[in-house]
Amino acid sequence: MAQPNMSWEERLPMQLRALYRSYGYQIYKMSDFETYDLYRENKNFLSDNKVLTFTDIDGRLMALKPDVTISIAKDTKPEESVRKLFYSEHVFRRMPGANQFTEIKQMGLEYIGADTGYAEAEVISLACQSLAAISENYFLGISHMGYISALMRELKIDDATQSTLLAAIGRKSAGDIAIALNNISLSTQQQKAIYSLIEMPTDLDNALAQMRAVALNEEMLDAVDELAAVFNACAVCGLMSKLRMELSLLNDLEYYNGIVFQGYIKGLPRAVLSGGRYDKLLQRFGKKQPALGFALYLNDIWGAFIQPKDYDVDVLLLYADQKPCQIATAVQNILADGRTVLAAKIIPPEISAREVVRLTDILAKKENKQC
């Protein structure tokens, strides 16, 4: 269990594990390696298609895992109807703009067999509680890929135009949306639906009303109904003020098909939590179960919240030629006070201590030279 001397970055994963367990999620452990083909075949699911590879002894090309969800989707048995899992793993990725791979600490959870409605509210609530464990100052932006893809189908545009348009929507750029749709004739209704994606009211009820008003087909209306039902369940958990409709938030349409979301924490420049419904990823592995999940990028959090420590230890205990039992007694006494102690014969370089104590001084004071 959590100890008082634990740092925040040691405590947070324990707190999150306890949270996920309390909702009945079981831990999932995976190997560090998978075959390279697994990622090659699903490269669009990864945010970056660079994978760290090596050749195994039998000549197979292997990869250090850049992602956990793909492995869970692959390992899910077709007959397993419901599986609630969480994980705490290291993944190997190239950071944006960097030219080397980084080991990233990732925690997350997956709900295989997640139906629409309550399951979505549960996962969103757990995403919110995960963010709250880091800081109360957070928002969860919510979007719906079903709504977006139903809208895209109405426009009847080619794939290249669609990807330019989606990129412009992702940047909320009205100017670039106009450039992308330059040579395409669209009805006023269709234009209104597109531009409304980048102008969502902050209030959830107003946002849903706007989405309903511009909807072009049944599928878009179904998505709004689904969101309304989920928000009603989230209201029970007291989360309404933390949720925002943000339809410029887009995950890959090839894998994500329903609700998607991203978590932002004040003071951190990028989303630290990302997830959603990815039924289509399981379908690629020939599995019929629907699935929901999210991942939390712990590396991005540490830097911003760890307060630089004034000292590495409370007490630096310097001993000389005293008996080992005398040193051990002194160490035990300091620990008994609830202080941390580093015992050494010489002062270690690059260690700062609140207090340097010489064992000779302690012994001189107490005169307890025997053990």
Added chain:
Amino acid sequence: MLNIALPTGRMGEKAYRCFADIGYDCPGMENQNRKLVFVDEERGLRYMLVKPKDVAMYVEYGAADIGVVGRDVIMESQPDIYELLDLGFGKCRFAVAAPEGWHDDLSRPLRVATTYRRVTNEYFLSVGRQIETIKLHGSVELAPLIGLSDVIVDIVESGTTLRENKLAVVAEIAPSSARLIANKSSYQFNRELIDKIRSKMEAAK
């Protein structure tokens, strides 16, 4: 405190006028000096002047909450940011330019000199022309004159520089102008203020 990154140079001056005109002026900004940071504690504003190509980085990494940058820079560096408003000034366009009377020899790859590698590669990929990109850091107009490249890809404003070097636009790639951009996370937490700035600027355009 709202951090605002503006580019140094002419676009930055115009961008600052946009902020000043809607009531977000900052003492000292108009003086010609070498200071790079200007703070208005009272209204909670901090302006920083950075290289035009760096504005997007400052905003993407959260050192600035909002900023003003040309669309050309956004197209080249593709930062993960929101682009909230086309400010309408700093108009220019990406274009392919070649010496007057140039004719494309389709039997070999086209040699293209540019400072905008990504925009160049994406454009020629989209039109299906194989190229060899020559990355330069400035004075790209010189490259075709001395045979370093066949053509150039650059931003063109009035076309004077091209004409003076006996070059002419042979293909348009994309238009550009100054954009108001915001960090995706900061926008969520300062939405009211940023939306207010955006709508005031839109009205003042």
